[in-house]
Amino acid sequence: MNKKFVAGAGAALFALALTAKDPVIMTVNGVDVPKSEFEYLYGKNSQQQLTQQPLDEYVEMFKLYKMKVEDAKAEGIDTLSSFRKEMEQYRRDLAAPYLADSVYLDKLLKETHDRASQEVDVSHIMLFKTQDPSQNAAKRQRMDSIRKALLGGADFAELAAKVSEDRGSNQRGGHMGYITAQQYPYSFEIAAYATPEGEISEMVESPVGYHIIKTGKRRAARGKIQAAHILKMAQGNDAEVNAKAKHQIDSIYDIVKNNPAEFSNLASLYSDDRGSARQGGMLPWFGPGEMVAEFDSVAFSMSDNTISEPFRTSFGWHIINRLASRPIPSAEEMKPGFLARVTNPQDERYALVRDNQTQRLASRHNAKLNSKVIEGLRGKIQANGLDSLFYVDYVQSAAANATLFTIDGKPTLVSELAKEMRNTLQSNPEAAEKIFDSNLDAFYNSRLVEAEINRLEKEEPDYRNLLHEYIDGSLLYEVSVKKIWDKAAKDTEGLKNYFESNRENYKWSVPHAKGYLVQASNDSIADAIKELASVTGRDSLVNTIRKQFGGKASIEKVLVEKGTNAMIDNLLFDGPETKPAKKAFTTFFMIDPRVITAPEEYSDVRGLVTSDYQNEFQSRWEDELRKKYPVKVNKKVLKSVKK
Numbered sequence: 181m182n183k184k185f186v187a188g189a190g191a192a193l194f195a196l197a198l199t200a201k202d203p204v205i206m207t208v209n210g211v212d213v214p215k216s217e218f219e220y221l222y223g224k225n226s227q228q229q230l231t232q233q234p235l236d237e238y239v240e241m242f243k244l245y246k247m248k249v250e251d252a253k254a255e256g257i258d259t260l261s262s263f264r265k266e267m268e269q270y271r272r273d274l275a276a277p278y279l280a281d282s283v284y285l286d287k288l289l290k291e292t293h294d295r296a297s298q299e300v301d302v303s304h305i306m307l308f309k310t311q312d313p314s315q316n317a318a319k320r321q322r323m324d325s326i327r328k329a330l331l332g333g334a335d336f337a338e339l340a341a342k343v344s345e346d347r348g349s350n351q352r353g354g355h356m357g358y359i360t361a362q363q364y365p366y367s368f369e370i371a372a373y374a375t376p377e378g379e380i381s382e383m384v385e386s387p388v389g390y391h392i393i394k395t396g397k398r399r400a401a402r403g404k405i406q407a408a409h410i411l412k413m414a415q416g417n418d419a420e421v422n423a424k425a426k427h428q429i430d431s432i433y434d435i436v437k438n439n440p441a442e443f444s445n446l447a448s449l450y451s452d453d454r455g456s457a458r459q460g461g462m463l464p465w466f467g468p469g470e471m472v473a474e475f476d477s478v479a480f481s482m483s484d485n486t487i488s489e490p491f492r493t494s495f496g497w498h499i500i501n502r503l504a505s506r507p508i509p510s511a512e513e514m515k516p517g518f519l520a521r522v523t524n525p526q527d528e529r530y531a532l533v534r535d536n537q538t539q540r541l542a543s544r545h546n547a548k549l550n551s552k553v554i555e556g557l558r559g560k561i562q563a564n565g566l567d568s569l570f571y572v573d574y575v576q577s578a579a580a581n582a583t584l585f586t587i588d589g590k591p592t593l594v595s596e597l598a599k600e601m602r603n604t605l606q607s608n609p610e611a612a613e614k615i616f617d618s619n620l621d622a623f624y625n626s627r628l629v630e631a632e633i634n635r636l637e638k639e640e641p642d643y644r645n646l647l648h649e650y651i652d653g654s655l656l657y658e659v660s661v662k663k664i665w666d667k668a669a670k671d672t673e674g675l676k677n678y679f680e681s682n683r684e685n686y687k688w689s690v691p692h693a694k695g696y697l698v699q700a701s702n703d704s705i706a707d708a709i710k711e712l713a714s715v716t717g718r719d720s721l722v723n724t725i726r727k728q729f730g731g732k733a734s735i736e737k738v739l740v741e742k743g744t745n746a747m748i749d750n751l752l753f754d755g756p757e758t759k760p761a762k763k764a765f766t767t768f769f770m771i772d773p774r775v776i777t778a779p780e781e782y783s784d785v786r787g788l789v790t791s792d793y794q795n796e797f798q799s800r801w802e803d804e805l806r807k808k809y810p811v812k813v814n815k816k817v818l819k820s821v822k823k
Contacts, residue, residue, distance in 0.1 A: 301396030
């Protein structure tokens with residue numbers, strides 16, 4: 181077992197305890213192999229065979245397998261940074277299903293699906309966040325004042341038009357139209373669905389800004405629509421531009437009304453939405469709230485396979501061809517996309533899922549945050565922000581040795597977090613505290629996850645066996661490449677000598693043609709190539725002809741048996757008349773043509789020679805391994821293996 185994948189100081193004690201439950205079946209080079217691992221691999225091997233391999237045969241194969249793994253470690257393959265990185269990634273990927281809380285995720289999924297079954301009419305006033313914490317604080321105060329004015333009777337639409345920074349809705353009095361789940365940030369979605377009809381929400385902070393929401397009516401979700409459209413642009417209030425666009429859209433509508441089949445062609449030719457025009461006006465599937473309100477209203481009022489009359493939006497004049505519709509997906513259908521969202525750090529629910537995981541793992545591993553130390557850290561940050569002196573204190577001074585938290589009784593020091601954060605500077609105390617809290621949460625979670633993965637390897641046989649199979653298999657592959665496959669394939673002199681010493685093993689039952697097959701565009705080109713070949717060395721012949729004649733000729737070095745190429749059969753084996761394989765050419769011939777009944781050189785049977793040569797390397801290597809690595813089999817345990 182590779183020690184870098186076994187966690188902590190208690191590993192040796194654990195190994196002693198494990199022996200009673202999972203006896204050692206053999207020891208290879210001093211490394212114990214538990215019975216469970218052997219049985220797992222033996223069972224897997226048996227499932228892949230038509231007939232089960234006898235146990236004694238498998239034992240010998242397994243010994244060699246483990247010896248090769250030990251040899252890979254002796255070569256230092258397991259210490260390479262690239263190898264360690266790949267194994268660590270696999271270790272975490274393999275642990276992912278064990279780390280997930282399916283009950284909690286299903287709860288979030290049900291919540292999302294329940295909301296997705298209903299649409300809510302929403303208006304909002306929004307102020308965008310900035311990179312400046314002091315400006316954001318001022319914006320929050322301003323939103324508090326706006327909300328007080330609304331509660332005091334101020335008109336929502338008038339205030340939205342005056343102060344909202346959302347250009348998509350402010351000119352409509354903040355009206356966004358009907359929305360559904362997963363269209364907007366999670367915090368916005370929660371507030372929209374939680375605010376009763378006609379009432380004003382608390383101020384909502386989303387990743388992009390600050391919102392005050394007013395809700396309207398609710399209705400059953402309408403699913404999604406597939407549609408195409410034609411647009412004639414007429415933005416703004418220019419009467420002349422509007423009249424021209426209206427005339428153009430009316431003319432197009434007169435055509436499609438009488439001949440709907442022309443819609444796609446007309447969209448390609450005349451729509452000002454060039455992105456969709458290239459697709460015949462086709463838009464991606466869309467749901468409520470994903471298009472401007474007027475477009476949304478018309479599209480969802482139509483039936484499938486119908487074309488709308490021209491109508492106006494802030495972009496101009498449209499005609500819609502509604503093609504298809506589909507209801508909201510079931511929770512099970514929604515699940516893959518939902519899981520992809522909530523496991524993306526950009527989604528607000530990612531932190532919820534992580535915090536849930538932290539709570540579960542903290543309980544399992546008896547983890548405790550040192551609240552006194554953490555409050556001291558926050559006090560420093562509240563006074564000075566995250567500056568260079570903060571990191572001097574908590575990386576280099578005595579304060580760096582304070583315990584930040586414990587997991588399974590093992591302390592993690594303040595310095596470990598500070599070192600990870602040391603490039604993060606923020607002078608604003610409020611923003612700095614948020615950064616610190618976020619880093620602390622992520623750091624604490626990562627250490628808990630590491631503790632849980634270590635537990636899985638110790639206590640979950642399925643996880644442990646899959647992990648070790650992958651690690652050992654990767655080591656075996658890398659050492660085989662190094663000691664056999666590459667070593668043999670690159671040994672040109674050795675391959676030549678091996679071929680010469682074993683010529684009798686490489687015979688053909690059918691004669692082969694050897695030489696250079698040329699196809700040419702006409703007889704003149706063919707004659708020129710023949711003349712060039714008479715004065716050109718064979719090492720450069722192919723490249724010279726390809727470079728000089730380009731697309732007028734084709735040349736390839738060939739070694740083919742009789743009956744596999746019609747042109748060569750015609751030239752050398754009295755085959756019937758045929759034409760060049762490439763249509764652009766009219767004639768073909770061979771340079772240095774000859775018929776051989778046995779390979780002339782190792783390159784004539786390179787694949788076979790290389791394979792046999794590798795087998796010889798393999799045999800020598802295995803003999804060396806048997807001498808190099810001692811193996812002790814516990815025959816009593818072996819007899820108890822399930823067959």
